[in-house]
Amino acid sequence: xxAAGIVGAAVIAVPxxxxxxxxxxxxxxxxxxxxxxxxxxxxxAAAAMPLLGLxxxxxxxxxxxxxxxxxxxxxxxxxxxxxxxYVAVEVDAGRLDAPRLRxxxxxxxxxxxxxxxxxxxxxxxxxxxxxxxxTIAAVLVVQLPxxxxxxxxxxxxxxxxxxxxxxxxxxxxxxxxxxxxxLGRGFPAMRWDALATAGAHSNGVLLNLAFVFLLLGYGxxxxxxxxxxxMPDAHAEGPTPMSAVLSGSILNVALAIILRLxxxxxxxxxxxxxxxxxxxxxxxxxxxxxxLAAFGLWRRRDVxxxxxxxxxxxxxxxxxxxxLGGPFAVFAGLLHxxxxxxxxxxxxxxxxxAAQLRGGQKFADLGGLLAGHxxxxxxxxxxxxxxxGLPPFGLFVSEFLIVSATIxxxxxxxxxxxxxxxxxxxxxxxxxxxxxxxxxxxxxGPAPGLGMLAPVWLxxxxxxxxxxxxxxxxxSWMRGIAAAVG
Amino acid sequence: MPPHLGYGDLSYDVAHLLDTxxxxxxxxxxxxxxxxxxxxxxxxxALVLAAAAAWQGVVRGGADLFVTALLTLVAKGVAxxxxxHTIVRRLQMHRSVEVALGIxxxxxxxVALVALAILVVLPVTRMSGTLTREDLALALSVVxxxxxxxxxxxxxxxxxxxxxxxxxxxxxxAVGMTGMPLVMEFSSAFxxxxxxxxxxxxxxxxxxxxxxxxxxxxDRVGGGVER
Numbered sequence: 001x002x003a004a005g006i007v008g009a010a011v012i013a014v015p016x017x018x019x020x021x022x023x024x025x026x027x028x029x030x031x032x033x034x035x036x037x038x039x040x041x042x043x044x045a046a047a048a049m050p051l052l053g054l055x056x057x058x059x060x061x062x063x064x065x066x067x068x069x070x071x072x073x074x075x076x077x078x079x080x081x082x083x084x085x086y087v088a089v090e091v092d093a094g095r096l097d098a099p100r101l102r103x104x105x106x107x108x109x110x111x112x113x114x115x116x117x118x119x120x121x122x123x124x125x126x127x128x129x130x131x132x133x134x135t136i137a138a139v140l141v142v143q144l145p146x147x148x149x150x151x152x153x154x155x156x157x158x159x160x161x162x163x164x165x166x167x168x169x170x171x172x173x174x175x176x177x178x179x180x181x182x183l184g185r186g187f188p189a190m191r192w193d194a195l196a197t198a199g200a201h202s203n204g205v206l207l208n209l210a211f212v213f214l215l216l217g218y219g220x221x222x223x224x225x226x227x228x229x230x231m232p233d234a235h236a237e238g239p240t241p242m243s244a245v246l247s248g249s250i251l252n253v254a255l256a257i258i259l260r261l262x263x264x265x266x267x268x269x270x271x272x273x274x275x276x277x278x279x280x281x282x283x284x285x286x287x288x289x290x291x292l293a294a295f296g297l298w299r300r301r302d303v304x305x306x307x308x309x310x311x312x313x314x315x316x317x318x319x320x321x322x323x324l325g326g327p328f329a330v331f332a333g334l335l336h337x338x339x340x341x342x343x344x345x346x347x348x349x350x351x352x353x354a355a356q357l358r359g360g361q362k363f364a365d366l367g368g369l370l371a372g373h374x375x376x377x378x379x380x381x382x383x384x385x386x387x388x389g390l391p392p393f394g395l396f397v398s399e400f401l402i403v404s405a406t407i408x409x410x411x412x413x414x415x416x417x418x419x420x421x422x423x424x425x426x427x428x429x430x431x432x433x434x435x436x437x438x439x440x441x442x443x444x445g446p447a448p449g450l451g452m453l454a455p456v457w458l459x460x461x462x463x464x465x466x467x468x469x470x471x472x473x474x475x476s477w478m479r480g481i482a483a484a485v486g
Numbered sequence: 487m488p489p490h491l492g493y494g495d496l497s498y499d500v501a502h503l504l505d506t507x508x509x510x511x512x513x514x515x516x517x518x519x520x521x522x523x524x525x526x527x528x529x530x531x532a533l534v535l536a537a538a539a540a541w542q543g544v545v546r547g548g549a550d551l552f553v554t555a556l557l558t559l560v561a562k563g564v565a566x567x568x569x570x571h572t573i574v575r576r577l578q579m580h581r582s583v584e585v586a587l588g589i590x591x592x593x594x595x596x597v598a599l600v601a602l603a604i605l606v607v608l609p610v611t612r613m614s615g616t617l618t619r620e621d622l623a624l625a626l627s628v629v630x631x632x633x634x635x636x637x638x639x640x641x642x643x644x645x646x647x648x649x650x651x652x653x654x655x656x657x658x659x660a661v662g663m664t665g666m667p668l669v670m671e672f673s674s675a676f677x678x679x680x681x682x683x684x685x686x687x688x689x690x691x692x693x694x695x696x697x698x699x700x701x702x703x704x705d706r707v708g709g710g711v712e713r
Contacts, residue, residue, distance in 0.1 A: 125668040129675045136682055143689070155690045158683060159645060163633065165679070166652055169672060170629060173659050176666055177618065185665035205610045 008056025010045040011069065011120065014038055015113030023106035028091070028098050031105045032084040038109055039073070039080035046073040046116065050477075059120040060192050063481035064334075068256055069119045071338055072249045075345050076112040078455035082349050083108070083241035085452045089356045089445055090239065100144055108242055111137040115246075118253045124190045128165075128172050131221060131253065135161045138247045142238040153233035160230040164220025171213030178206035192260060196485075199267030204274025211265055211278060215258060215285070222254035223312045224319055225289040232300075235308035236361070240352030244304060245345045251315050252337055258282060259322045259330070263485050266325065282323030287416055289316030294424035297431075303351050303361050306431065307344065310387060313424045314340045320417065321402045324409060327479070330486030332401035334478055339394040339463050343386040346459035350380035353452055354435075359444030363431065367438025373447055377436055379456050384435075386463050388428040389421065393460075394467030497545040501662065504538040505624040508658055509600070512631040515651055516596050517589050521581050521643065525570045528647050532562035535654050539661045550670035554661065557670075561677050566650065569684050570643070577691050579643065587638040595638075599630040621662030628655030646687050650680060 018038030025031045046069045048054060055061040087104065090096040096104070111134055118130035139161075143154035176189050182201040183189040199207075220227040235244045262282060268275035293313035300306040314336070321333025354369060354376060355361040369377035386393035399421055406414045466474075511531040518524040536558040543551030574581070585592070603626040608619060632652025636645045653676055660669045 123668070125672065129668075129671060132675050132679060136679055139682070139686070143686075151690055155642070155686060158686055159636070159649065162649055162679065162683065163636070163652070166629070166649070166656055169656050169676075170626070170659060173656070173663055173666065174622070177622070177663060180665070187667050190667065203610075209606065209610055 002056075003052075004049075004054035004056045005058075007045045007048050007052075007054050008059045008061075008120075011042055011049070011059075011073070012113055012117050014041045014045065015109040015116065019106045019109035019113065022109060023102055025102065025105075026098065028087065028101040028105070031101065032087060035105050035108055036077070036080045036084065039077040039112060042112060042116065043070075043073040043077040046070050058122065060122045061120070062193065062484065063477065064256055064259070064485055065119050067334070067338075067478070067481055068252050069116055071341055072115050072119065072252065073112070075249055075341060076115075076246060078458065079241050079245045079345065079349070080108065082245070082352075082452060082455050083239075085448070086239065086241050086352060086356070089353075093356070093445065095145060096239070103140065104144060104239060104242070107137045107140050108246065111141070111242065111246055115249050115253055119256065122191055122193065123187065124172050124175060124192060124195070127192070127257065128169055131168070131218070131250075132165050134250055134253075135165055135221070138234070138243070138250065141242045141247075142234050144238055147237070149233075150237040153230075153237040157230045157234045160227065161220055164217045164227060166217070167213045167220075168217025171210045171215075171217055174206060174213060175210035178203045178210055195264050196260070196267070199264040199275075200271035200273060202264075202268055202273065204268045207265055207268055207275045211261055211275075211281075214261055215281060218254040218257045219285055219319075220254075222251050222258065222319060223289070223315050224285040225292045225312070225316070228289060228293075228312050231312060232305040232308040235311070235348075236302055236304040240304070240348060240355070244308070244348040244352065248311060248341060248344055248348070251311065252341060255315065255318055255322065255337060258319065259333075259485055262322060262325065279323045279325050283320050283410075283413070284323075286316045286318070286320030286323055287413070287420070289313065290320065290420040290424070291316075291416060294420045294427065297424060297427035301362050301364070303355065303363055303366055303435075304348075306363070307347055307351060307387075310424065310428065311340075311344055313420070314344070314387070317399065317402060317417075317421070321405070324402075324405055325486060326405070326409065327482045327486040329402065329405040329409070331479055331482035332398055332405055334482060335466075336395065336398035336402060338478075339398055339466060340387070342459045343383060343393065343395060343463050346456040346463075347380065347383035347387055349456050349459075350376060350383055350453075353448040354380065356445045357443055357447060358441055360441075363434055363438075365441055367434055368436070368440030370436040371440055372443065375453065376448055379453055379460070381432055381436060382460055383456065384428055384432045386460060388425040388432075390425065390429075392464060392467050394463045394465075394470075397467050497541075500541050501538065501545070502620060504534055504541060505621055505658060505662065507534045508538065508654065509624050509627050509631075512628050512651060512655075513593065513596060515647065516592055516631060516635060519583050519589065521574050521579065521583060522571065524583060524644065524647055525567050525574070528570075528650055529563055529567035531651060531654050532558055532566075535657055535661075536563055538658060542661050546664070551661065554657070554670050554673045557673055557677060558657065562650070562654070562680070566680060566684055570647070573684075573688055573691065574643070577688075579691070580641075583644050584640040585638060586640050592634060592638045596631050596634055599634060600627040603627040603630055618662060618664060622659055625655045625659035625662065628652070628658060631655075642687055642690055646683055649683065653680065 022031050050066040114130045114134035121127045139158050179198050179202045180189040182198050223231040262278045265275045265278035293309045318333045318337045321329045358365045389395040389399045514527045536555045540555035604623045607623040635648030
């Protein structure tokens with residue numbers, strides 16, 4: 001087996017094997033370390049592929065897949081580290097016990113492995129199976145606290161995402177039917193890399209049908225309106241490291257799939273083979289999500305639901321940029337997706353610890369952090385400022401680029417886009433005031449140590465550096481991706 | 487090119503008959519007012535799907551289609567209906583179906599959805615072989631009727647059966663697609679999800695009924711089955 005083969009197999013196989021081992025390991029402290037170790041190996045393997053130029057033949061190793069795989073594995077690694085401290089507090093508080101933690105650590109690795117497989121799979125069907133596995137893993141985590149709310153949330157998640165997954169499968173089948181005449185029967189007609197080139201010679205009308213189902217199906221997983229309602233509940237219940245931080249990566253995978261489909265349909269439409277222009281529907285869903293979430297932010301009382309809604313907003317912005325199309329907008333969208341994943345993971349990691357500290361996750365419980373817990377409050381504040389898209393953090397740059405691309409390409413849409421962004425940012429800053437300066441409630445749990453906040457600082461540092469001075473190799477890497485899929 | 491099939495050809499006629507039977511059973515699901523009958527209608531639909539998969543296996547000679555048929559027969563035709571029966575019995579659920587939209591309007595809507603599916607699919611698939619065309623139209627109808635059932639029914643159990651029936655439609659589409667790989671993998675991956683949904687339904691119903699997930703409540707309900 002070649003080096004490329006070994007590294008490629010490790011990315012997928014290590015999390016899956018680790019899941020099996022962690023499910024059997026009775027000592028949860030050891031399992032938490034095993035979790036970190038497996039995530040580290042997966043991250044190193046994922047990072048080795050683009051850095052060393054290793055392209056295993058059985059994986060999809062174009063720029064988009066590799067970029068998002070490295071991002072997902074990185075978030076997986078920092079979250080595994082963060083999760084060690086998090087579950088220790090949960091065990092002390094009696095909210096989780098050893099058998100549940102076995103399930104927790106096993107599903108952590110299953111979710112990580114499934115997400116990486118969904119990104120790197122060559123075959124459209126394998127991507128679907130991986131997304132389905134990721135959904136099941138995420139549901140299992142959401143129901144873990146076994147409270148009434150958690151069961152309700154996981155049930156809602158299961159039914160809505162089940163329908164989404166089902167629609168996506170129908171779309172996958174129709175997509176096969178559409179490209180089969182030009183690519184040949186069987187596996188060749190299910191290759192993501194072949195789809196991109198086959199777009200122009202395929203049956204355009206069938207592509208439309210497939211696109212509708214895939215957009216709705218994977219759009220559910222990308223939390224695009226109107227199929228986003230599962231997400232605030234799912235993010236709010238369940239242990240934070242997984243239900244909020246790691247599951248955020250499901251959105252990226254779904255958006256990447258939508259971006260690839262956009263390329264296929266756009267090629268077909270450009271060749272006049274009958275497909276519709278895929279941009280407007282994607283932009284419409286993106287803008288609707290942005291506006292709905294930006295105004296909805298004002299009514300939330302629960303901190304995790306609040307930030308989940310903010311994720312829907314940002315997912316909408318990225319989808320909008322992808323729908324706009326062209327190398328410039330896709331570059332901006334990809335940058336936005338990347339930075340938002342890092343910044344939102346940082347925020348959720350802080351929020352999760354703050355909720356443990358105060359024994360509640362309503363804004364009323366979390367007020368006045370600045371007085372008692374300066375380090376946590378400042379870190380959380382920086383994270384919120386980053387997510388809000390304010391300078392000097394990188395999301396300001398990506399949002400600025402997306403607005404610029406809009407003014408260039410579709411000036412009238414700049415108005416709703418701008419309103420959505422401003423309203424969303426305003427809500428975040430207004431809430432931050434309460435978190436910092438509001439009325440403090442007594443602490444009911446231990447304060448986070450330096451080790452817990454380290455991954456948050458790492459995330460925020462990356463977002464800051466990419467906002468101030470993006471390293472040239474990274475910029476040209478992302479420009480290359482955008483040129484290839486945009 | 488796929489062989490051109492049409493009426494009068496045995497392989498086509500049987501496949502067409504089975505696909506249509508699945509659609510008819512979707513309507514049966516839609517007008518059912520009693521839970522046990524609903525579950526039985528779902529089991530019947532799953533059996534028809536298993537037969538359709540097996541028939542495609544006979545016509546096209548694919549071992550994976552036979553495995554799919556067997557999986558469908560055992561899991562969806564027998565195991566899941568039995569589990570649902572058990573849930574209804576042990577949780578002493580209402581034996582009638584609670585609807586958000588009356589039976590008659592939902593049937594009318596169902597007919598409209600089938601018309602929509604045919605209008606959408608048949609012109610689009612003009613290039614494909616006849617079987618694929620009609621198979622896709624019928625399968626899409628079953629999917630849409632399953633969705634309709636999820637929307638127009640109130641309780642978790644009937645919504646779940648709507649979802650299960652929708653999945654039957656998906657498998658019908660995948661099975662009828664000539665040369666589509668991974669059909670067996672799709673059906674087994676979906677089965678895992680269905681198993682989780684049925685188990686989730688069980689938990690969810692316990693919670694609704696007792697506001698607690700303590701399975702000990704079941705002893706009281708089940709009349710000492712567990713003791």
